[in-house]
Amino acid sequence: MSLSDPDHDLVTAELGRDPTPAEAALFENLWSEHCAYRSSRPLLSAFDSEAEQVVVGPGDDAAVVSLPTHATDGEETYVAMGIESHNHPSYVDPYDGAATGVGGIVRDILSMGAYPIGLTDSLYFGGFDREHSRYLFEGVVEGIADYGNAIGVPTVGGSVEFHDDYEGNPLVNVACVGLVSSDRLVTAEAKTPGNKLMLVGNATGRDGLGGASFASEDLSEDAETEDRPAVQVGDPYTEKLLIEANEALIDEDLIRAARDLGAAGLGGASSELVAKGGLGAEIELDRVHQREPNMSPLEILLAESQERMCYEVRPEDVDRVRDIAERYDLGCSVIGEVREGNYVCTFEGETVVNVPAHFLAEGAPMNDLDMDEPTQPSRDLPDADLETAFDSVIGSPNTASKAWVYRQYDHEVGTRTARRPGDDAAILAIREAGTGLALSAGAIPAWTDAAPYDGARGVALENATNIAAKGATPHAAVDCLNGGNPEKPDVYGGFGAIVDGLADMCRDLSVPVVGGNVSLYNDSVAGPIPPTPTLAMIGVREGYDAPPLSVSGEGTLLEVGARGDALGGSTYLAAAGGSDRFPDLPADPAAAVEAVRDVAALDSTLATHDVSHGGLAVTLAEMVEDAGVEVSVESVTALFDETPGRVVVETTDPDAVRDAAGDVPVRELGTATADATLSLSVGDDELVRDAAAIRDLRDVIDRELA
Template structure:
């Protein structure tokens, strides 16, 4: 990829001369789709990003929201899609490292990760190869740096065969006095590079991420993939803590896309300032690097800090303590020019804001997606149940999340396997005089919600998207994604506070692809707005096309919520209660796993217009002492939800009006096991429909009846159906 002719003409017009080689490469990367959002930025104004809880919104390395009196949380998400296809281990690992450094740059300590992964058909050997490498990369990096991976999602769809998606979210915690931003503060301050030495790995990563994947990408594009060192990242985390504690940092930015050139130019441009950088001063691990390589290498585990001149030596001492490289590379200036010198020559001299923000936006045509027709044949109940429950999209993801350390840090109160994760906010518990215990449970499939914990405030996290939904109808599927994540939080008793999105699409130059992408933006924005959840940041990844075609438009959403306590009811049945389905019902099958398995088409189900009220009511009911289990209805529909609640000691006898009712994936619904069904009905009166499904018992068997069909399965049979992924991967 080279600087487009129209862009070159724009640069020449601004500079009054031809760009140098280093300038041309810098503009090419910073003006790429990956960095400049040239095709997506015109659409992103659809999102609402403000609320009384939002401290820092979109535009910084991570968003910041208030989650308690005197406590902030940082929240961010990023993609590492192309690198994870070329090199699944390093691509996924460095995706984790990058989002963690975004957290550090705000002055926060990272406390939780969530990964959302999308692969081609599970039956394909190549998809399983990518799955294995990506999960290994995430676990290797996250476990080594001591940040728990507590949630996420894993989905399989033919549209990802040539272009998997790896989206990673991170949550950090800080107090208000520790907050820093990526906005340079004052001329005369120094720019100090701390962390690993700079090599040639990851060169051109930003421009690589803005191209379709070619057939030979796994070999030809490998140099564009960064190589991570989690042990250096762990030292950087601790060094960052010490630098923030000592008040040595004026502003900060992590080195991600476009490397040093991207981080430093964006830092000073955001402050309407400039800088002068000596590229020879950058500590390097490879001899003979030229100016362009030093500027654009995406070597990992590096941060650039703005530091007062009198504090540079103190920063050096902290870096040396943690065995990290440290270079005083330049000075913040007040003239707005971004200037880089190398070997005695000026190799870059351009207005910082023009470099960072001057890329022209694209005005692309789009074709509106069509609504699918209703055309399908239903299988028998037993065939439908056994096939859908065993599908990799609805089967147990234990093989994935058991490779992640989700307990490190002693915060995880509700573990992976439930609708949402819950982290204990020790800081707020300590402030209230409480004590916090850690959990010892094993997740939903053991019927354990995480062990006994003290009644302390919590932070809940849910993340994911369903490609079947948005492939069916992009707008409705994206709207449903917002509702689904909010419902997951409500199921663990949390109130949604904020969301970040990772918007993944194909080549925007194709009108139908861009139309689908525009529809997921609008659907997600409208859904979050109707839920009163601000979208405070995110990431856009386009050009996810390959020889296999474009990916389904994929609006990964991560949503953060707060809880009064951390003792959520869990989804495993207690075995002695009434089962209620709450939420407005719709038997439409569009986007369902049933149709994905058996063929046919249908429109996507309607979403309740008062989904926000449903979510709020569900969150309140989940905290009642009479509520013994809550589980949302999503992938696979009611049938899969019920299957996931059965244990060896608890079963249920359920009647449903039709097969469609069991397998529709209409969002905003949940199954509640309660000893006070009339109380639940009263709570939802005027809010949503409540349907009595039947009763739970001690049988360990799920019995389903629809019309004249009945199917029954004991716990052991259901577990066997759901072990699809583990059976193939172990």
């Protein structure tokens, strides 16, 4: 690890001396791209984060929004929500990299005083036909499953995408939501000089050293061996104890402020905690409970050992915090106190760090990088046979069943899961408020690879449509913005475009983006990843019931929403070859989402399913289980167009659907049938597939990984 020459000069000028080795390492990590957002922060002002429901916006460990109350005696209830990436660690060690990503985002929720109730994971890998991609895929899913299942937090949603450009750098983006009431809310802002700083949780070891700086560099060809020490090792059983201990500490109002130990370890958490409060601290590093002998002060400061929390505690409450930690068999150290002045760390009586806290936590200079405007591809459509195209699209790993993934997750622990994985959105029952909390998360890299700006707008609209398809209103979102090396103008231009696209569509939908994460330098010898704007969105509805995805066989099929006029970024073109621009999105996306929500809420609605990945072909195929559909569309483009903002509805009252949709287009597709068969007419061509044949096509992941 080394501090760059310009940063070293800036630090030296501020301190009036050369930094000590520990100070230089702290600045190198806290001023890294991963922690300081030096290339992305200048772009993030594009997001609107303020709204009536926003209680805590960007800048804390997690955001907090209020929920509407539908129960007559319902409590005022807040939802904490956050998202983070564990991309480089998951390449080096897929199991531990993904597992500790889950642990980290859960602790971000704990930092707000909230109890975690649901996880989503959005995963991106190289081509599924590649052995190395499947190895990473299996390891990541196993790591998420083992950690999430052990801590008792259900994984209820997410996405899995395969694209050749993730071969050298997969992405693991994990989001979490938790519940907290106004009287239990905690923030990461130190309050009062004289309060003690306490470290609760696992002992500190040498794992994860330099993780923040490691996450801010391109992956090297030898990363799987050379960078293994930068990957943390998780202990979910200790995390479960930490969850319950945190709840007990909040119950007794013992915590003034909190921050979990993630990137840059104790140095990052403690300096950011006091800097946010405009204060300093004095920390005795040799008082930190350790699991390895002879650790240096730099190692104690920067180790990213998992399952640890830093708390600000009143002096009179220290013994009680220690008692609760002991009750849950957790380590506990009083490591220092909040003070006026500098951030100071000592080791064996010697001062090893003495710097202004705000300068350390917030003083990194922003990068001013060149940016090339991305362009869209030209039209070059293939002449594909209907049956071949249909089978290729339905059998694509990107549109295939992801049941192999979510079967490994305990998605019902906690007894709140009202709509399970596999539908457009998950729904959690927030019984305290009589409110259904809908969750959708993901991105479609083929869209943003073809057209970063419009593709990112499509990602936001797609997530909002998923929520509306279950009768919920989009409420708030957090994002995980993933890009390659920003020092390359074309890469930075694509990244800037996804930021603007996501921000513009969320603004059009009146969805505040209340927090998020940025992960850059996702670049390897194989090249940069596609710009990938993962969005995790929540929605709210009265009650927990929602129309199912599968048809009942008793109604008329309608398509609600406007079709596009192009196939850029589609699964069809990926399978059949060719290129095209990204389709035009609805002129009034908010009206489209509201129409979908209102249609889903009708008593006459029997089933709803959004249209996006794979177009109508995939939507209809997924709706065929115990009953079937008989549908006619005019062209191959109409069948495989992936324009979001649309749903297929099975209804007993088509007029009610048209009334609810208002000015949003409604098109009759055909009817649901009693037999479990998809009968499809496309112009003069016809195609018939029964449910068993469709399942066989869609079970490609199960077959390959069995």
